[in-house]
Each structure stands twice: as C-alpha cells, then as structure tokens.
Amino acid sequence: MTDFQVSLSTDAAAQQWGDKAPLSMHENGAVIHIGDASDVSATIGQAARTIDTLNIKRVALTGNWDFEQQWAFAMSYTRARDAGQITWADNDDKSRLEQHYQAMRFTRKLVNDTPEDLSPENLATRAADWIKDLGGDKVSVDMIVGEDLQKAGWTGIYNVGRGSERPPVMLEVDYNPTGNPDAQVDAVLVGKGITFDSGGYSIKSSEGMLDMKCDMGGAATVTGALGLGIMQGLQKRVKLLLCCAENLISGHAYKLGDVLTYKNGETVEIVNTDAEGRLVLADGLIRAEETGAPLIIDAATLTGAAMVAMGKDYHAVFSMDDDARDKMLASAKAENERFWPLPLEPFHKSRCPSSFASTANSTSQKGGGAGGASNAAGFLSRFVNPQGKGWVHLDLAAAYHGSASAQMPVGATAKGIRSIARMLADF
Template identity: 35%
Template sequence: MRHSLIRKSEALDPTPIYAVNEASVDSVVGQLGLAAGNWVSRHGYKGEPGRTLVVPAAEGSQVAVLYGTDEVGLSSTFALGSLVTALPSGDYVFETPLPDIELGLLGFALSSYRFNRYRKSGGDLPRLVVPDDVDLERLYTVLDGVELARDLINTPANDLGPEELAAAITKLFEEHGGKGEVIVGEDLLERGFPMVHAVGRASANAPRLADFTWGDEKAPKVTLVGKGVIFDTGGLDIKPASAMTLMKKDMGGAANVLGLASMIMAAKLPVRLRVIVPCVENAISGNAFRPGDVLPSRKGLTVEIGNTDAEGRLVLADALALADEETPDLLIDMATLTGAARVALGPDLPPFYTEDDELAEEVAILSEASADPLWRLPLWQPYMKYLDSKIADINHINTSGVGFAGSITAALFLSRFVENTTAWVHFDIYGWTPIDKPGKPSGGEAQGIRCLFDLISEKYSS
C-alpha cells in the first residue's frame, strides 16, 4: 500500500487531477480547452461527488482527470479510494487543494491493498503524489501496520497455525530489536496458563503463548493483548458449516495488536511495549475440553464452561491476568469475541469497554479524528450476575436464561481478570470488511489501531 503514495520527485510525468464540483466544473473545464469541454458535454459530466472523468487536455495528446467533490470537499472521508479502480496505472497529482488531504491520501492507499499470496497480481495500480507538507513517513508507518493486520487475517489456517502466528510475532519483534519468549504445549500448565492449554490441547498444532517486549524498561508501560484463535470450530459445541466459513479471521484480535505494535515500534514511540498473544486452535478430539468442565485459571478463579464455542475469552483471561500482574500504564486487548457486538453495531463499528471515563473520551475523540470508528458500550455491573455459577467462581457465558447482552457479559467476564490496572480497554472487533468500499477492500480489516496509534502517540510522546 505504501507504494501507492509517492513524492513528486519520484513521479513519472504525472497526470493532473482537478477537484471539481457542480459549481466549479465549467470554469475548470474552460481552462483545459475546447476538446475537454466537448468531452465533458458528450459524457454529461457535471462534477457529481465521487464521479471521475478522464478528459483531453489542452496540449496535444495529454489528458487530465476531473474528480467530483461536494461543495465543501470530499464526499466522504476515504472517497479518494474510488480513484484506485477508476484510473489506469500511472502517476497522478492533484492540481487543486483538498481539505483533509492526509485522510484522503490514506483512503487512496488503503484502497490499493491487494492480497496476492495465492494468485497473480492484477497488474500495476495508480500512484498518487503526496504534497510536500504531508508527513509521508508517518503515513507509511500506519499503512505498514494495517497491511500486516490484513495479511495475517486473510491467510487461511492451513498456512497460519499457532506456530506460524507465534513465529510472525517473533519476527516482528526481532526486526525492531525486541525480545521475548513463546511458551508451548505442556509448558503452559507449568507456567500457569491452564485455560490457554485447555482451549488448544485438542489440536494437532500445540497451543502456545507469545510474550514479547520492546523499548526502554523505564518508559511508560503499554501492554497489548490479542486473541489468537487461528481457527474456531466451536469445539464440542461445534459450529454449523455456515458459521465456520470465516473462522480463519478469529485471530483478528492478534493481527490487529501486531499491526498496532508495528506502528509503535516503527515510530519509535517512547514507551515500553509488551505484546501477549495466546495462539491456539479450537479443535475437536478425544481430549477436547467439554461443556460443564471447570477450569482453573492463572488468576486463581475457577471457571465453569458453559459453551466451548466461547473459547476466546478463556485464552484472553489468562493473558490479561499475566499482563495485569505488572500493572501497566495502559492495557489494551482486542478480540473477535462476540457475534452480539455485530448484531448491535454492525461490522464497521466495533464497541469498546472501559471504566476509565477519561480514556474513553480520548478514544472517542481520536476515533472520529482518524476516521477509525469505535463506540463505547458500558461495563454494566448488574449483568455480572448473569455469569453466576453454582459450582465454580464464575461461568464464562450468560447462564441466566436471558439471551441478551452477549458482548457486555463477555467484557464483564474479562474484567474479573484485571484488578490492578485502571487504564484497561477492551475492543470487541469484527476484523473483516464484508463489502468493498473506499478505503476498505473486502476481507481482513484493521479496526481501531489507527485511532490507538494516535492515542498512544499523543499520550506519551510529550
């Protein structure tokens, strides 16, 4: 994606683009000459928002591009993304200024993403010249993080198992001078991660937990925890086939955490970063964990299993308990956790949960500013009783018989494993774009991490 944005010095005879609207189109076309005017008239072009037209320019065989905006600017935040498919390959430069140009360029680059691991590329895409006053290196940092997250989610489980996911984490941190360890198989029991082991033990691919750090140990501690369930059959509470189709994306929380970690390390933010990812496959075999089992946890709480298809919160609970032991300054977890979140808010608007009102306000403000939509939902304590168990400290699903508030009760369950850290925020993401739109090609998606990169940058860079 970064290759879709270039400086003017790199451009090869760039084609000019003129932003027009219904009020300005006639004036702009008049400057381009009679041939352009005839072409615009023949195509009935009026500068409608988002509509593109290639026209002959004044000099010989040259062409120009008209791009429709509304009266105040771009028709939508990532509207420039539509140019990726509207224009032939080549270099282009805007000759008229645009508002929110950085978000516009970001939308163009995000639309240039292609996952070509298993098929040939569709050919070269257009490139857009970046104005001199735009921080291109920061844009590259963001784009690289988004691309990493999308690539990981789009990779199927036969090529991205627990071992490969842990290897991707190891590689990322080694590239930036970080360090850590991967705890594998039976060692999880000895090291105090019984629920990670229980969820992943039925797979031929051994469960593991990756724990890596980077940065100055004296700097503010920022810890990221990601759900790394590389495929979710549902376990013994097996999913129907239709519900398994997208389960390669169940490690979307881990993928997004790694994308965010990539941004933080590439930008060399002044924090001590820690990333914890349980990497498991929720499979079925004779030793799979069962509904009704009672599992110990790292926290010491006993957990009754209400449904093996709610495995993500179990592995996150052990990981969050580990993270909470050192009381980081900021603790973030991300997970493709519940279908209930999608029922409530749809695929494009992930909910987040925190008891820290100041942190929630910061997330909300930066979410809007970065066009990275997020919506706060409450950790509604009266619903905690829905997690009551008659034989264990807690059940991990709603046992009340009232089948509501699935995302909230999942967040409440996780909250029982974070007691020291006050600045904790949980994101229940979808990690997938079902329908192509500007800035968001269909497939694996990064959600919330551009906002969080801005948050961490602003919070700690000063």
C-alpha cells in the same frame, strides 16, 4: 508501464458521466469529484473501489491530496490478493503514509492468510519477527508453547488450543526503548489470536465457520498498532501479549462442563466452547496486570453481539475507567477511525452465572443472550484489577468484511491500528 493518474476536484463531473457522478475518466487516468460529497472519505473510497475493479495495477495520486484523503484511497483500493501499487502525491505526507501503509498491509495479510498457513506458532513467530525488524535490539521475545502452557498455569490458552495437533502459544514481546531492564512498563497490548475457530464441540455452521480465519484479528491489530507506534518513534516501554490457539474438535479437546481454574483463583465453567476468545484473553489480562502497567488494551473479534450493535462500521469500546475510555475514544476521533462506547458496569461480571464455578464462560442462549458483548466484557473484567483502572477492551466489529462493499474490499480492514498507536503515544 505508465501509472494511472488519479486526482481530486471540487468541480462536478461532466454531464455525460451522470448526475453528481463521483468519478470521471480521461486519457491518462481519472478524477474523483468531491465537491458535493457529504462524506469525502466515503466518496474517495467508492471511487477507489471502482478503479480497483477495473484491475488497474499502478496508480499515481496527483495534484492536491491531504493525508486523510490519500489514506481513504489506500484503504479502499488495496485488495486482499494481488493488490495494486500506489504512488503518493508529492507532498510532506509521504513518509507518514508509508509507515501507515506498511502497518496496514502487515495487519491485513496476517488476517487474510489461510488458517492452514497461519498456525498459532506461525502467527506468534511472524508477529515477533516483524516487531524485532522494526525495533532491533530494543525488542526481546518470549514464547510459551503447548504443554508448557499448562505447566506455567495459562489454563485458558492451553485448554482452548489442546484439541489441535498444532500447539497453542502465548507470545510476550517486550519493546523497551529505555535500555533499562527495570524500567516501568507503560502499556500492555493483549490480542486474541484464534487462528481458526470451528466453535469446538459447540460447533459453528459451515457458513458461520467460513470466515473464522479472521478470529485472530485482535492479535493482528495490536501487533500492527505497536509496529506503527515504533515507526512513529514511540519512546515508551510496551509489552505485546498474543494469546494464540486453534479451536478444534478432537479426542483431546476441551468440553462443555469442564471447569478451568485460572491463576488469579477464578474458576470458569465451560457452557459454550465457541465462547473461547474470552478464555484465552483472560490469561493475557492476568499477565498484563502482573506487569503493573497503567494502561492495558485488549483487542478481539470477540462477539457477534458487537457486530449486531455496531454493524461493520465501528469498533466497540468497553471500560470501567471513564478516563481511559474517553482517551481511547479521543484517540480514535483524532485518527478518523470509528469507535463507539458500549456499556460495562460491575454487575456485568455476574451475567454468566454458574452453579459449579465462580462464573460460566457464557450463557446458554445463542450468542450469549441479550447484552452479549457487555456480558463478555464483564467476564473479562474478572481478570483485571477490581476497579478496571487503566483497562480498555475493544470488540473489533469492523475488523473484517466477509464480502466486498461499495467502499471496502473483501477481507481484513486493519481499522484500529492508528487509534491504538496514538493511544500508546498520548496516554
């Protein structure tokens, strides 16, 4: 089968293709016209979606393409199911593109897989196996499963996941290229791994539950980022912590009014079982702080409030450490990914008050009320050092599209893996 050839041109399309048409066809393929485009990546993405909707299964990028142009095509052309194949343009970017594409495809597949196929243990195992495949003997793995979580004191993951027949898991992957078991841990990545979120007894509507297989998008994103970093030659010791559970209803599920006691002494009243992501991340952040790492990044599809604020174009960035926040934003800018800061102040710790515990896990208002994304970040700040030094929280509003758009296919995006990988290298 001959590949469908796609090239770029700064010339306008012939008039028969329409006024300022971004795409024209010829006998062997298509030309994307970027000459008048105010956003070249968006124009390429829209053209790639058009080509994919024609069910063209093999494309070859020909002529002059730079890295970002090829990446924009790949992000938009690569659909969730039965994706086509891409042959990269003949330039020096091929190896780098293959590394990025492998990480993107891995991340997207994890998120797009059905919740039946992706149990908490399956998520943890697949993430660990992929990192081990990339890092070899530089990687060690530890998994705490089911009732052992309660015995170890990881109360958030245990309680959120105990309503399911499939047990919750805390995964710890240690990538240590130094070969020294006593080496400083340079960074910790913490990912929310809720493989399906029914909302628990604070049950979601059917419509609200439909896309909740994506609620482990944070776990997939930080795994994809670490894998990309390893492929790029990362020489820092990094730990990956995935907090994996299914949030389901049963006679053994956690309930509204329960009070959880965490390892750091914080007590949390459950006022909304659908605010479960922050409960599992709290365990991950406590463990991350135990390592003494100067950089902790957590990532989660945490709040609808972040999506209201950011749409599906940006990931929200929170930090009480100005330097860490600025470096995260600089990493995103360097990688042409859209991140944007939202406010987090010490007073946000107290925005979920409780009469029965040191804090509640949310408020009684739907979605956490006004400032819900910042309030969730404030809750998490209770589980890192008091100043939040070196901690960055990412609320991944752009991780998943429930329906296709003119520029992006339906499903997971893998946006963020590039920025986090760069942050690991540069921090």
